Amino acid sequence: MFRKTFVFSSLALIATTIAVSPIMAEQDPHLWLEEVDSDQALEWAEKQNKESLSFLESQPLFEPIQEEALAILTSDxxxxxxxxxxxxxxxxxxxxxxxxxxxxxxxxxxxxxxxxxxxxxxxxxxxxxxxxxxxxxxxxxxxxxxxxxxxxxxxxxxxxxxxxxxxxxxxxxxxxxxxxxxxxxxxxxxxxxxxxxxxxxxxxxxxxxxxxxxxxxxxxxxxxxxxxxxxxxxxxxxxxxxxxxxxxxxxxxxxxxxxxxxxxxxxxxxxxxxxxxIDIPEDASLAGVLNGQLLVELKSDWEKDDRQFAQGALLVADMAGVRAGEADFQLLYQPDMQEALSGVTTTENRVLVSVLDNVIGRLVSFRQTEDGWESEVLGAPDMGTLSVVTTDDKSDGFFYNYTGFLTPSTLYQADAASDEHVSVRSEPEQFDSSGLTVSQHEVESADGTRVPYFVIHPEEMDDEKGMPTLLNAYGGFEVPRTPFYSGVMGKAWLERGGVYVLANIRGGGEFGPRWHQAALKENRQHAFDDFIAVGRDLVDRGITTPEQLGIQGGSNGGLLVGAAFTQAPELFNAVVCQVPLLDMQRYHKLLAGASWMAEYGNPDVDEEWAYIREYSPYHNVHEGEDYPKVFFTTSTRDDRVHPAHARKMVARMKEQGHDVLYYENIEGGHGGAANLEQRAHLSGLIYTYLHYRLNSEKEAG
Structure with missing residues (x-):
């Protein structure tokens, strides 16, 4: 039984002391905000908090949204x-x-x-x-x-x-x-x-x-x-x-x-x-071991012993040969161009492969026989997101979750050998979804690539006036964004007349390694182009207008929305930028940033800084531009993405005369909240801001 997942995560990093050179100090007058716990920096953050909270918490929608969010988050x-x-x-x-x-x-x-x-x-x-x-x-x-x-x-x-x-x-x-x-x-x-x-x-x-x-x-x-x-x-x-x-x-x-x-x-x-x-490519990942067979997932094409294996493939080799340095790898599964492997787990005798097929989930079971490996698609529900929750090491039993934008999560107990599926738990509907539907569209990005996105909207829409619309995406680190059910978002946004859009832009893992690698380093602009293209397509389809279109993203998604509003400020009227990366000249010197240079590049290398400089939000926000009133959020205790990214961006924009909102939770880590009460409070702030900006400002007070 494979009992360890070999996926490197950015969840760990020792906080480092920031060295400030005289040259850098002259170039960036806001470096003092990188001193996380200094009295001066915390006083600055508290001052911004006071200004933003006094405004947002005074809005009529704040208290009901916060209370509804807390009730959902703490529901039995x-x-x-x-x-x-x-x-x-x-x-x-x-x-x-x-x-x-x-x-x-x-x-x-x-x-x-x-x-x-x-x-x-x-x-x-x-x-x-x-x-x-x-x-x-x-x-x-x-x-x-x-x-x-x-x-x-x-x-x-x-x-x-x-x-x-x-x-x-x-x-x-x-x-x-x-x-x-x-x-x-x-x-x-x-x-x-x-x-x-x-x-x-x-x-x-x-x-x-x-x-x-x-x-x-x-x-x-x-x-x-x-x-x-x-x-x-x-x-x-x-x-x-x-x-x-x-x-x-x-x-x-x-x-x-x-x-x-x-x-x-x-x-x-x-x-x-x-x-x-172990003799495998540097970018390959060990996915498990079962009954003496090692599982390996490829991120690029590989020629091994005169055999060609394609990018995204799942391979298998006998462990005895691996230990002897004579591994004989065989192909177990090869996704097509519309597919991606989103997870590999094992039971006592089966390999379970979670597959995304045009961003819709399905489960495939593999078992080893005397004649080789056999596979079958398990009879799990379709047209939603499937994720294996936990497996058993003494049987072929496992639990998995099924959900969709308008379908609350259902937990299933299943058996990979018999393909039996029993619903064990289901969450109740947490918002009124009557009259809502989900559609999937595609748009052509700047370079001609077709980019899909989901829209959750009323069945009947006025395509002349448009509706308040919130566009979300991530677009990095091969992380796929798939259909999900959010009671908080549904109650605070959809039930109050908003449209929600999830874009599957390049940089993510929706279509495997190729989709991720298409937006690495010098190609990062592709992710931003995809996102902006989706926004413009929403306007062209009459779903919304620039005055009613808001965007939201966190962490790498915070970089995404930061680049989007600095590159196309006329397209958006609200921006929620959470625990973001924004100063891309110094990101690799702040906390976990050095580990992400394979994603973005090294700003200390002139030719790499040349393309990073083109989109770094901190270096592309200018006096005199008409930007939307951005809402930045971060956490003092975020020791992964440094709070100075948001701090310095706010300081620079205010210095340039731009009107922004800022909230820094003094605790909470990279998630921005340390407990359910803080999550509910943050949700209240965000959705109050969105209604204030996108509902002609009058309905939110």
Whole structure:
């Protein structure tokens, strides 16, 4: 059973001290806003907050939207999504009573009942009160196959950096003198009950330039972490290095993963104190191992032993050959041009492949026979988004979620061997969707590429007047945006007469690696062109007008909307720019930014800065331009995308005489909110702003 996912994430980075040269200080008068917790910077942020909150919170729609959002976010009708471990169901849950959340467990039989008998393992609210810390749950990693001990993550204020503590599942208590790591962006993986692979900040030279662990050490129980044995060390220029143990049923494999770039990595088997690199392309990803067969997903074409494998393919090879350096890879699945692999998981005997077919999900099951591999498309619901929630390592059972823009989430229990599907939980409708419909359109981008997008709108529309419309996209890091159900968005926006649009622009993963790579580095403008093209098509179709068109994006999506409103300010009347990247000359010097140069390029290289400079929002906002009144949001505790991006953009725009709104949550991490109350408050602010800007400003007060 494959028990570890080898997908590098930007969820970890050690906060770095910013060095400011005299030259840069002359070029950028707002560098002082990069000092996250300085008194001057926080006073500035509080001043902006006061101005924006006094305006937005005074609008008539703010209070009802916030209250509705909180009711939806804390509703007992939400699905308690399961995590299967050792035959039991585990779940982390937040509600009005447990704002920070509880970690709990129940049996499979009890979970299938209408009122499961939950056993609380850890109450984060009680722990935070007891320890007088602003703890936010940061996940857990439990030891396979016994699931007796877990490493629990606790974050202060929602930052990516977290404290890691060993927890005894049987005693429901932290282990005295157990494995404990202080706050850092660490990597910890169980090897056996008394040892773990660990990567953390061991001092000078132990971190990469991106701030991730550079070393993998083997830490034995009862010894100081500083004395853990060094087993592998990457280069300072790497993104990160970490060690893991994964399992194929009862067979363990130890592995070192060296991420030399955000999308490139070397995989090494670690056996008898030696490392042996697995012979696959640098941009390929290990997707799992099942019954002695290694699964590999390709991101580019590969010629291996006179055989040609195409980009996006899922390959399989016998593990014995892999270990001997003589892997014989075979093709398991090849997506066509309208398809993409969106996930690979395993049960006891099956490989489950989640496929996007023109951005609509389906599930395919593979099993190995004496004659090779056989596949079948599972009978899951169609015309929506399908995502595997959790799988079982002792059977072919699994849970998956089905949802759509107007279809609340339904959790299914299924069996890959029998293709049985049983609805276990369904969320109720959280907004009135009567009279609404979903349509899918395409538009030709600037270079002729056809770009699809979804529109959620009333069945009857006045194409002469248009309607208030919110356009959203992401367009980066091979992340696909698929149909989803949002009670908060539906209640706050759709039910109040708004149209919602989701664009599947290049840079994302909707059509596999090719769609992502089409907007990398010097081609980044393609993503912005696609987004702007969708906006113009909405106007051309009569769905909306520039006065009624708003855009929203966060993180890389914040960069997207930042580029869009600076390049086509006449097209939009509202911009929600959340936890954004905006200063693309210094993004690689701020927090996790160095790890993203494979996506955007290196601004320190003249020829790469030349194309980055063309779209960097911070460098393309000008005095005298007529921009919409942008609403920027960020978080002081975001230690992934630096809050200075939003801070400096606001400072520059105000200096140029532009009218903007700004809200900085003093905690909340990259998600912008540390708990459900903060999420509801932020939703109230955002949708109040959108109604104020797009409903002729009179309906929102």
């Amino acid at each position: 009708d939400r699905i308690a999504y399961p995590s299967l471990m050792g035959g039991e169901i585990y779940n982390f849950w937040r509600d009005n009573t447990h704002v920070r959340g509880i970690w709990r467990t129940t049996s499979r039989e009890s979970y299938r009942s209408d009122d499961p008998d939950w056993d609380i393992i850890l109450d984060v609210d009680a722990l935070a009160e007891e320890e007088e810390e602003n703890w936010v749950w940061a996940g857990s990693s439990c030891r396979y196959p016994d699931y007796d001990r877990c490493m629990v993550g606790l974050s202060r204020g929602g930052a990516d950096a977290a404290v890691r503590r060993e927890f005894d599942l049987e005693k429901r208590a932290f282990v005295e003198d157990g494995f404990v790591l202080p706050e850092a962006k660490s990597s910890v993986s169980w090897r056996d009950r008394d040892s773990v692979f660990v990567g953390t900040d061991f001092g000078e030279g132990s971190l990469t330039d991106s701030g991730y662990p550079r070393q993998v050490r083997l830490w034995e129980r009862g010894t100081p972490v500083e004395e853990a044995e060094l087993v592998f060390e990457g280069e300072a220029s790497d993104v990160s290095v970490n060690g893991v143990r994964f399992w194929d049923s009862d067979t363990p494999y130890d592995m070192i993963i060296r991420s030399i770039g955000f999308f490139t990595r070397h995989y090494y088997l670690f056996e008898d104190g030696e490392t042996h690199r």
